[in-house]
Amino acid sequence: MAEGTKWLDHDEQVAWRGFILGTQLLMDRLDRDLRLEHGISLPEYEILVRLSESPGREMRMALLADALCHSRSRVTHAVARMERAGLLERSKSGQDGRGVDAIMSQAGYDLLVRASPTHVEGVRRHLVDIAGTDFPVVGRVMNDVSDRLLAGKPASADPRRDCS
Amino acid sequence: MAEGTKWLDHDEQVAWRGFILGTQLLMDRLDRDLRLEHGISLPEYEILVRLSESPGREMRMALLADALCHSRSRVTHAVARMERAGLLERSKSGQDGRGVDAIMSQAGYDLLVRASPTHVEGVRRHLVDIAGTDFPVVGRVMNDVSDRLLAGKPASADPRRDCS
């Protein structure tokens, strides 16, 4: 124990375990609520959100992957499942012969409209309201954490488009 | 959009997305580091930590599940894999004929000793140091989130032993 490692003191330990447990319980809860009430998972919901914010409600697969910080493979599988469920369609992108656009369907948009109150109210009830005036602090810290962990992996060549 | 839902304003939205992305990247990174350097996942590491803190370095399966807030089934599978890997053993508990104890092996303890610097340094570098003086705030918030989400589900009958 006398190596160079600087261990966590008691308070840090309590904070860290609270962090791990809290995030785990929070994400589990948000996921569960979406599944039970709308038959959709949190990752799927996030894909719908990104598509809905993109012009034409469509997005290149790679852009979707970068925005969510998911692997290309993961997005391929997820989009394939969602296409089977009728939430979106795929079509070869015009410009780049390799590219594929994921295009939100009306059913997908309708589902998002129905599901978003569930999600937002969950986020409020289980995090925002509990954090109170400290919520901006938590947000800033976790944004810094993201920035630090993203630095060094330029991900995509497009500036300002990585994991937004 | 004119229902009762109170949507997130711009700053809240930025904070929330930073939170989701930051926790995701952080956990992925800690998991990856443990896997690459020690061939163990973060959930497996957490099991080793709990066992190491328990008297006799052994723990009832249900206690382990409650402490980590994992399902019984999940712990059964994880412990089975770790037993195969020689990190621990299982033996029927004396008192309760239904009970099973997970007992850390010397190899498991040695692995924990080797892996913990990796983990702790990762937590420091990627979260504690970045949060700086705000880290206690983050810890308090996430502990409150945990408490709120645990309230209502007494989990185990043992007071003060739920998901510690």
Next chain:
DNA sequence: GATCGGAAGTTGAACGTTCACTTAATCGGA
């Protein structure tokens, strides 16, 4: 001292993610 409800743990299938590999299309110099 039999019976019924519940708790502890396991099992196997289904599902979603990761990983390594493959295919196809584009880009950038020689």
Next chain:
DNA sequence: TCCGATTAAGTGAACGTTCAACTTCCGATC
């Protein structure tokens, strides 16, 4: 213009978690 490198996307197997049974055992009740 041709060729090698790179990028976009998909594929299928492996892995870990969830879910719904299921078995075994405890404990309370009458």
